[in-house]
Amino acid sequence: MLLNRPGGWLEQALSNLTARAQARFVGGSAAGGIVIRIAAPEATEPAAVAQVRGLLARLGRGALTAEELALANRELARAELESSLDPRRRIVELWRGAGPPAVLDLNGLRTFHGRLAAGSQAVVYVRSRQ
Numbered sequence: 001m002l003l004n005r006p007g008g009w010l011e012q013a014l015s016n017l018t019a020r021a022q023a024r025f026v027g028g029s030a031a032g033g034i035v036i037r038i039a040a041p042e043a044t045e046p047a048a049v050a051q052v053r054g055l056l057a058r059l060g061r062g063a064l065t066a067e068e069l070a071l072a073n074r075e076l077a078r079a080e081l082e083s084s085l086d087p088r089r090r091i092v093e094l095w096r097g098a099g100p101p102a103v104l105d106l107n108g109l110r111t112f113h114g115r116l117a118a119g120s121q122a123v124v125y126v127r128s129r130q
Helices: 009-013 041-059 066-084 087-094 104-114
Strands: 020-027 033-038
Touching: 009 020, 009 041, 009 104, 033 041, 041 104, 066 104
Parallel strands: none
Antiparallel strands: 020 033
């Protein structure tokens, strides 16, 4: 939530470049990851990747604040409420026996961010054919 929102971490990290980025969480709670797609002109790609890696390094060092955590929890609650209005989702959750949504805590999120170290990152460059 804090990565992708307007004015969020990714937008701030790339504010001085002609680039944009979008993060997506993949996998599950046992083996999940983040895929960050960066769209930038070829000339600014290395700088954009460096900026995003710098953001991940700052997060890994514990840059998340309590205010940002509160914002993330508010955004998650809003998204959860919006999603809960879909009857198909409610049926699936009833079938799965899903409990209440989790609330993010500062230490847990900082632990997760700590796992975003440079050694666990892979950069893949994909260029479209023109």
